[in-house]
Amino acid sequence: MANRIKVTFQPENRVVEASPGDTLLDAAAQAGIYINSLCGGEGVCGKCRLKVLSGQVEMSSQGVGFLDRKELDAGFVLACQSTLKDQDVEVWIPPEARQEEEQILMVDNIVHYAEPSPQEAGTVPAPVPYYKPLCDKVFLKLPEPTIQDNLSDLERIYRALARKHPDVKWESDFACLKDLAHLLRKNNWEVTALVHCLDAQCHHVRALEPGDTSKRTYGVAIDVGTTTIVAQLVDLKTGKVIGVEASHNQQARYGEDVISRMIFACGRGGVDPLKNAVVTTINSLIHSLVAGAGIQPTDIVSFVAAGNTTMTHLLVGLEPCTIRVEPYIPTATRIPWARAAEVGLTGHPDALLHCMPCVSSYVGGDITAGVLACGMNDSSQLSALIDIGTNGEIVVGNNEWLVCCSASAGPAFEGGGTKCGMRATKGAVQKVRIHGDRVEIQTIGGGKARGICGSGLIDCMAELVAEGIIDQNGKFIALDHPRVRVTDGVPEFVVAQESESETGEAVVITEDDIGNLMKSKAAVLAAMKILLEGLGLQFFDLDRLYVAGGFGAHLDIEKSIRIGLLPDVPKEKILFIGNSSVAGARQALLSTHAYRKANAIARQMTYFELSVHAGFMNEFVAALFLPHTDESLFPSVRQVLKKRRGA
Template sequence: MGKLVENLKEIKVIIEPEGRIIQGKRGENLAQILKRGGINLNTWCNLKGICGKCAIEIIEGRVNEKKEEEIKIWKIKNWPKTYRLACQIFLEGDIKIKIPEESIIKDFKILDRGLMIKKEIEPAIKTYQISFVHNDLVRAGSILDYLREKLNIEELKFSLSSLEGLSEFDLENDVIIYVYDGKELVRLSKGAPASPLLGLAIDLGTTTIVMEAIDLESGEILGRQTDFNHQLSFGSDILSRIAFACTSPDNLKKLQTTIIDELNQMIGKFRDGCGLEEENFMEAVVAGNATMNHLLLGLPVASLARAPFISLFSSIEPLRAKDLNLRINPEARIFIAPNIRSFVGGDISAGLMAAGLFDHPGPFAFIDLGTNGEIVVKKDDQIVVTSTAAGPAFEGGNLSCGLPAVNGAIWRAELINHELKIETVNGRPARGICGSGLIDLLAIFLQQGVIKPDGRIARGQEKIEIQADIFLTQEDIRQAQLACAALKTGFRLLLENLSLDPRQLQAIYLAGGFGQELSIENSQAIGLIPRIEKEKVIFLGNTSLAGARLLLLNNSSRKDLLSFLEKIEYISLAMEPNFQDYFLQALKFGPWP
């Protein structure tokens, strides 16, 4: 009993220099305490102690001893004795700490711009002003039949709550009817229609989220919000979140609640910053990968974790906002951009639609260079698609000095007069390396012979110093090799499937924030993308957001998209007989073909 009481004792975590206090319990993990206290600690590896990004400095207090993995990171980083990994500390008593700036996630460079598409504005939600004429109402026999006749919608659908709402209206006055997809009565109101009638376009990424508030009648973007995905607390990549979700139903619920709460916070900023009424948001379109779609809906992801790696759904009927606890109009509809297959989700299908690539004769390739590394290749009427386990290296994960594209991350490097010159995000002092900077550095070191084509660092060195406290280790280079090899192998197999040589491609379209910052020459030098003419490599920006916007403003595009998806063939790399051989060949850095 005494030991139980001791374990429940409150412990203070004091954060200097501000002196802030967060309460914890004996034996509780320090990283989890800090996150609960609202500190966005960088825990890319989901508290496994292998990414080295949650360093804190201990000023006072006793903590548990370091384990082998932490000692290894501590030596590589050459940290002072007072530095520890927060995720590996379990409290024994009160503790006073400092948190280095690089251990906190903030100031993401989020790609919040995409293609601006000129298409007829034809939203799924429309409003009608109806007057009740006594004789016509009596002849129709019921209010609902009268509305069907007036709207010319014979199969008008309705809910019990909407019928209850009708009974409350004074039939002497006009009523505003909100109809979804030309067939479903979703809202009733008195007086003038909601102005403006609003919708949300949401790019639900693994790492970041972008949300736009859009006038559904004019198509005008009235506001835009960006943030990192708060699910990063549970893992930096899709696979770690799947593992977390599969551990228990409570963990799955935590992931869903985290994302819903974040979306509601972003919606609230439209109200507070732009004066937009939540009640007037009548629809939202979400474009996310298959896993994020499942987690948003609170659906199990176990089927994505084991062969044959399939999702619970490809397309799903629009949901009501109140079913997801989204703080917009309760009867607003939520349209989820359809998944293509397995790990190729609605962000890719929406992106292809936004770029107009379904109508493009090809041959071309479309690549989203992220953790999943989705690749699409089209030739005439044939479209093949796959996803590759590229891992988080291109987003700064699993690297000793890796960072996402935050202030101070090295995003560009070049040799000028044999001297290495670097550029950082927003020109801040360098404190790590993000994905585009990694590509540049690898190409430079490969050219100089500092890195061998097989990935080994020359002369048996343990690491390559870039500047004080920023370096690449042999393991970092190995992570980059695996990421490049995964993409190259997937690309090569899709091309072979369509009997294409990469030099026949009319274009390679690159989507996403990482692709937007890439050096084409350096990407080709290490073999990330094949050698074709530079002008044929085209950056499209945030196609997922552009696709969500298109699907929000043009209802016909949704039906077209579902039709196009029937023509796509998914290629499972695990089932390809040449995959292993091609992958081993692709581990070598260098241009191809």
């Protein structure tokens, strides 16, 4: 048996045993320590820097290329490119490499579950409470059989159910027959049926329990995000949210984005590690929810999960390999319901998992859930829904039609690909205000700055252009500004000075960072413009613009318009709707009608593949300007800049 090596991680002082040849990144994962690794261990992002305090590791030449001489002399290595030798090792994880608590958006603004009802053309029915969950429990007190009333035990159950719900037919799983006679007679003919209600014409009995357990009927709505996972515990009898928990998606150890995880799943790692990571994350949230509510895991009878197409595949254990290669075809966009226990989720043994339907390889169930939650498909108004992350998913339409697309925005909005970029965790600069030579910043948590997150980057870029420090091409022009300096030939702006930084090094935004962010915002704006112009419409035709997701919740509307990330529409038309993915999942959990409507929405949406669209590149290039080469698209920005610079 190979020698076991002790690896100690500081400052946690956590020790784990590993084998020679294991990487430090693998050892960290074994220790339950998650280190930033955008590329999932491929050695191409350089984010997993660790400092070796004692012992020696073997680092590949690929890893050396990401470190300068000063870092190498200090003992820094890349965790994913450093393998253990035959001696114990102690390493220190610097703040910028730690995966700390993120601002995870757990709230939403959508609380209605509408029953289908007749409506006049062009009107939207008033939402009314309508709870008919996908899975339910029904208590039955059965009459004992007699010579005259000699129905079989199963038919006796069907009769009792039909009296409570006369409009549907009833079937049951074969497993319900096992020990049925004993169950009924031992419990004085009182049982509770666990029922699957998705089929409006024929409900299905999944299990029978002794006595009355109908009051203990709960479901879990899950937003399976690439970065974070949010779970809501819902009382299926009242529709009330009992608790909410959120956590990082443990899949992050295999890559920060879906492409990295697809490469891992379809290469050296396989699907199982990714599936196990997301299921483990969800189960940890479930344990916290049931403990907080004082219930048992077996009281959870239903799950609804909403995620992008790749996350949905990985949750249920499907290979996502064909998603990333032309012609970009997923295994399925509508996943059949499954026993939650078979997927690995903690709950009732016969609980069911339903996944929100996807549209295409890059427009997933989270977007379908968002459309359902905001109700744009039920309104005659022209609306757009935008969910900005590594991909910018966009839907435009109304109650007659819906079109959608996905624009590859890259990691810039989540702090990736920038010199001091980081996710929205403690210490990230999230607000920036520049007054001449004075700079005001606001960090998450209120402490010293560790880096700058997406909303801070947008704030900063908008302020730089308003102050005339950069031009509308994103190039520095005020090189004499006291906060502007040139490092290795690249101009940069000091957002937080060394004395304001937790690491003792300045937090900066470079000209290259600005260029990357401009590409990201250009992709999103160009995608929306392509969708609208393909229908003969323009930005000003929009009646409502919904902005969803955690990143969107922290955006400054004015500054997002100023850089050309959002179109120049009146502020009152823009509505932040929070975590619409979990909101839509909750709606489906509580309403069979809502779940069927979600499937209708997914089928209704027409997907545009921008990678083969002839005009997308032209629109993308036109949007590589602050805010846009066509200034007539942003009249309010012209006024703001004129007023700001003239003040």
